[in-house]
Amino acid sequence: MKIIASTGKEEVAIVYIAEFGEGKKIELVESLQPPIPREEKWVLLVSSMFGCPVECIMCDAGGCYHGKLTRDELFAQIDYLVYKRFPDGRIPSRNFKIQFARMGEPSLNPAVLDVLAELPQRYHAPGLMPSISTVAPWGTNAFFRRLLTIKKEMYPGGKFQFQFSLHTTDAALRNRIIPIKKWSFEKMAEYGEQFYAPGDRKITLNFALADSYPLDPQVLLQTFDPARYLVKITPLNPTYKASRNNLNTYIDPHQAGAKYPAVQALRQAGYDVIVSIGEVEENFIGSNCGQYLRKHLEASEPLGTGYTYPVQELGGSEL
Numbered sequence: 001m002k003i004i005a006s007t008g009k010e011e012v013a014i015v016y017i018a019e020f021g022e023g024k025k026i027e028l029v030e031s032l033q034p035p036i037p038r039e040e041k042w043v044l045l046v047s048s049m050f051g052c053p054v055e056c057i058m059c060d061a062g063g064c065y066h067g068k069l070t071r072d073e074l075f076a077q078i079d080y081l082v083y084k085r086f087p088d089g090r091i092p093s094r095n096f097k098i099q100f101a102r103m104g105e106p107s108l109n110p111a112v113l114d115v116l117a118e119l120p121q122r123y124h125a126p127g128l129m130p131s132i133s134t135v136a137p138w139g140t141n142a143f144f145r146r147l148l149t150i151k152k153e154m155y156p157g158g159k160f161q162f163q164f165s166l167h168t169t170d171a172a173l174r175n176r177i178i179p180i181k182k183w184s185f186e187k188m189a190e191y192g193e194q195f196y197a198p199g200d201r202k203i204t205l206n207f208a209l210a211d212s213y214p215l216d217p218q219v220l221l222q223t224f225d226p227a228r229y230l231v232k233i234t235p236l237n238p239t240y241k242a243s244r245n246n247l248n249t250y251i252d253p254h255q256a257g258a259k260y261p262a263v264q265a266l267r268q269a270g271y272d273v274i275v276s277i278g279e280v281e282e283n284f285i286g287s288n289c290g291q292y293l294r295k296h297l298e299a300s301e302p303l304g305t306g307y308t309y310p311v312q313e314l315g316g317s318e319l
């Protein structure tokens, strides 16, 4: 793996563009949550695929799919980020999250499981917390069966974060947003029953919510028990795809304390709700969920609301 360019801000997030030969490029990210120091919390985002066959309508990383990363290619990303900061492989961060979420749907790549099974031995990282976020594609039963075993054996007692990305409770609209065949809410809940164990973190139901997407607590209550699931709502981050599809965010990332009727309704229905706004600066860096630098570098018109940081080639010149 060769790092060819990067952008960002040391105290917030850095995005790296990496090449694996034959022009195959991916991106990886490390981020902090200021003012929390790296020793407290450090988040890595790695790519699991070259492009993504799912092509969610708000995600700049979708499309141009040409294969899955191998176990070694996945570890090359994590090794790069870890050894750059901690050359002896000892990671002191109390909360050290590794998300397989920059580009690619992790459940479509079995090598992600090989990495999850090896991670605890590979580094000295007492705060290790892997995170799998999935749209639950159809045909992934074998992946999720093995994930269940790995999580039970290697990450018991709240050491694993698992998330279903739903984005709306309207089934027809969900098919439009995530345009592949996927698990129904019932099948997700069936899996969640097996996955969740006492002492675990609740399973997250994630909504990158556009103002036009329904989020009906009564629909969720039919299948997802608030004792096992929490709801996370995030802003729809500024991406070229969201802009092209005329999607506007429901959550205003500039109004941290704002009150939202959807949040209130979910809480009344019994769900724990996290409104996850994060660092607005990440929108400008292009390190947030759904953002992808290559989309920006190929765009003829800049977006304006995101990706404003210059991307530096490894040699120092701007891309």
Ligand code: SF4
Residues within 6 Å of the ligand: 052, 053, 054, 055, 056, 059, 060, 061, 062, 063, 101, 102, 103, 104, 105, 135, 290
């Ligand atoms: S959100 Fe995830 S699954 Fe959807 S296109 Fe982007 S990378 Fe793929």
